[in-house]
Amino acid sequence: MHFHFTHEISIEGRPGGLALELPESCCNCGATESISWVDARLVRTTFVPFPVVFGSEVTLPIRLPSCPRCTRTMNRLAPTLMSLALLTFLVFLVALFPSWPIAGMFVETGPKRIELTLWISISLTALWPLLWYGAIRRPRNGQTTAFQPIRLVGVRRRWMSGDIRHVILEFTNDAYRANFVERNPALLRAGVVRVK
């Protein structure tokens, strides 16, 4: 059985959107039993670091096939480099608060205490990704990722109209990607959908 969906963004020369054919197996772990279609949004965020951090988003509504165990990953956006950088900076700022009294236990107030406070904060900041990605956001039960298994990693638009010329999708499950490529030859040949 095949499933078709149509998304909201317009593809140049294709009024009504784009009909992708998604294989009906879990796009995260590859399971084929008890598959349900989960409403999800693929999001492509582009950051422009100047004059202030500015993000523009392209959202692609999609229904992703999932087994019961992977349902929660279908809408969990994978962190981008920029969001990680911002989060790391925030963690560093928060870590300063406990670091100041901790440093005070070892040195007298003064430049040495400020220096030690910074080092403790940096150490605490270095720990959080290990905890977060090593323990909490770890793929489980044969999952290929703890985050969204299909990602929108590129969007090329027409300069004047803003119409979408093509989208680039990335898959964490290699077998699923191969299956997707097999089922969408026309879109891939036309270059409207690209696969990473």
Ligand SMILES: [Zn+2]
């Ligand atoms: Zn699954």
